[in-house]
Amino acid sequence: MFKQQPILGIVVPCYNEEEVLELTVVELDAVLGGLEKEGLVSPESFILFVNDGSRDRTWPLIADLKERYRRVSGLNLAGNVGHQNALLGGLMTAKRHADCLVSIDADLQDDVRVIRDMVLRYREGCDIVYGVRSSRQRDTWFKRTTAEGFYKVMQGLGLRIVNNHADYRLMSRRALDELARFSEVNIFLRGMVPLLGFETGVVYYERLERAAGESKYPLKKMISFALEGITSLSVKPIRMVTAAGFAVFAVSIVMGIYGIVSNLMGRAVSGWSSLIVSLWFIGGVQLLSIGLIGEYIGKIYREVKRRPLYIVERELPPAVRSAEAREHEDPAEREGAPAAPAHALS
Template sequence: MTMCDTLYIVVPCYNEEEVLPETARRLGDKLRGLMAAGKISPKSRVLFVNDGSRDGTWGVISRLHAADPLFSGVDLSRNRGHQNALLAGLMTARDRCDMAVSMDADLQDDVDAVDAMLEKYSEGCDIVYGVRSSRKKDTFFKRVTAEGFYRVMNFLGAETVFNHADYRLMSRRALDGLAEFREVNLFLRGIVPMIGYIVGTVEYERGERFAGESKYPLKKMLSFAMEGITSLSTKPIRYITLLGFLIFLVSLLMLVYSIVRWAHGDTIVGWASLICSVWAIGGLILLSLGVIGEYIGKIYLETKARPRFLIREILEDGNGKAD
């Protein structure tokens, strides 16, 4: 890493009007400090991505840019979801920087971990993951469900980094690699490890949300997990095949058992076992159809090749706007 290396901090924003001024203050102080220390280029910027917010988020971003060119902005045409907004920011930064750090706007990610990420980058790492050192501040339910999320994802074939969300540094080469992935169904936590190159990790203590509400309640986390699993792995379908084979074996054993009982003159059939079997098989069939349907839905969306995001406006240096 040299003084010429330009860093962009990409921050996707959805209804972050309350927290954005404080986020800008902290990130601005961090970039200015790194510039003063000669660790990054004066061309480095904070890039806020407005993901179709319904509050005054874009107005805040516009005012920040007007007051200080250190802050840039990307305004998406409509809400496209966190992963698409993050990708839009990274792809916008890609042609303007040597490396990009992605992080959320809620200030839970430790801004000071950027220094350690830069050290790893200077050692030759193309991707540096920010990994939580502990979950002591989480409630028992949050800790169990979050850790279970990563374990289930890895078990079902979606390779992820344990206790890592979307706080990471990516070099220009890694960003070019990310641009080669064209799928519409995005799950960056699983796609980025597929890029390869040299990786490193930095541990940090995750703080409390500065303001506003979490954008990932339990219901959305479950949906997010399903999106990641079906986007990156075919293991669930293989497990369904295995389950079907096991049920077939059980049916053969039950057939042998029934023949043996018939040979001994015992022809009384228990209706309870029959009803339970019917309900169990019916439930498994519906579950299997649902999983297969998820994959068919993914194929449907991928074949349409719809744009993952559309940018309405970009605020940057020069005349302040670019289409």
């Protein structure tokens, strides 16, 4: 289905990104300007920067950029809620004003030029378009190996996750409305979006170096993120613990029979090494099992409390009409609607 000049919103979650924000808005504003000139998106298209409780000048800079760029809008969250919650908050806020949304990180490592390809796939009828890395040659051996292992583990656990895709994607408002129906508190968008089941497309790009600043995902956060994703969408780890318990139990029975037979035959020899290894092994399995079960219990605890995923402290909205208003207007009027003036954003 061909879509005439959709309003495109670009959602950018930000955490301590003051060093790169100026570069980011220049790049994204240029992309939207080019798409508008081609007639691929509406002049009402916008950029929404979501401040996730930054401790630097990210929010004041967003407010200043809004005064200088007519396409810029902002959302300030009341505290740091994490990348996934901040991104979801931005998507749910921006979908009121847009026909489709692109989510992208502020560091400019995702090639903004493929946004055009995403829009073309959307206009062809795709409700979801994934940005997928074409290669990982720029990564270190450690990062490349762990990342590939992560995707293989996730797929091995039965999760419908797109290989080498992070959170660079386009989603239609229809897809976003369905995503809003997901009521869980433990959010892992890379695994949740494929569950929607709408028609999807893929665009490939080469990941670039970070434009400025430092990565907000050190090894510790990456491990935590991977664990969050696995335990949020799959119960297979619990079943693996159960299978391991049965396996250890079976081994203990065999070793018990062996000990009894050896004793009856007078060949029993006290083995300190084998005993201590067995104790450490069983103890390790027990601690691992308890920790994994605790992880799931913790998630149940969070789900039961139903606390909000984010709280909006302040919104600097884009100068566009709401989606509901556009649905009730005359189609001919929409086609001829002029671009919002620069002063309307202040």
